[in-house]
Amino acid sequence: MSGLPLIQPENATGEAAALLEAAQHALGLTPNLAKAMAHSPAALRGFLDLRRALGTGTLPAAAQESIALLVAQENGCDYGLSWHTYTGTKVAGLSHHQAHRARRAKAQDPLTGAALLLTRALIRHRGTLSDTELAAARGSGLSGGQITEIVAHLALNTLTTYVGKTARVSVDWPLVRHDDTHP
Structure with a gap:
């Protein structure tokens, strides 16, 4: 069974496009997971925000x-x-x-x-x-x-x-x- 289609950065619009660009900037590439998450900008934003916040935590x-x-x-x-x-x-x-x-x-x-x-x-x-x-x-x-x-x-x-x-x-x-x- 096929899964969700990936939203390619060049085809994304609005907030999804901006978030995929942010993922590219934060991760150095746009992984397929981010392209799948782009179906929901809220989910992708939550992922990126939580990842960024935890990166400033106390765990190495x-x-x-x-x-x-x-x-x-x-x-x-x-x-x-x-x-x-x-x-x-x-x-x-x-x-x-x-x-x-x-x-x-x-x-x-x-x-x-x-x-x-x-x-x-x-x-x-x-x-x-x-x-x-x-x-x-x-x-x-x-x-x-x-x-x-x-x-x-x-x-x-x-x-x-x-x-x-x-x-x-x-x-x-x-x-x-x-x-x-x-x-």
Whole structure:
């Protein structure tokens, strides 16, 4: 079954055109996901705004990309895995081994490891943490602000995963498959 057609920047009009240009400027290219999101300028604007806002947060880029990798893995999203393996290794400084481990909620860095364990618990319990899980997150050194940012990163990456899968967006990054078990 085909998904949503992609809105090409040269064919976009109005706010969609301006947002696709903003995506090009912010990301250095206009990914297929943004072209699919352009069906709803509100959704594309929300994605770009939340992405920009979280980029100014306290979580390091490597932790942000690790969260994105885990969310994509848990949701079986090859688009997200491909995008975030690329940006994680080319921009955020993750090795391919670290990117692969992040997909399994594992990290050598204690902050990233704690963020991944919290993210996995949030995904698997649909946002309802036990007192023990919340205490473990706090005990691992995550601040209230970082816990809140982790929830926001989970929401951002769930949005992109769901749009990508619903629209059946073709992968425009080097392909990484969710069922690939080798680093």
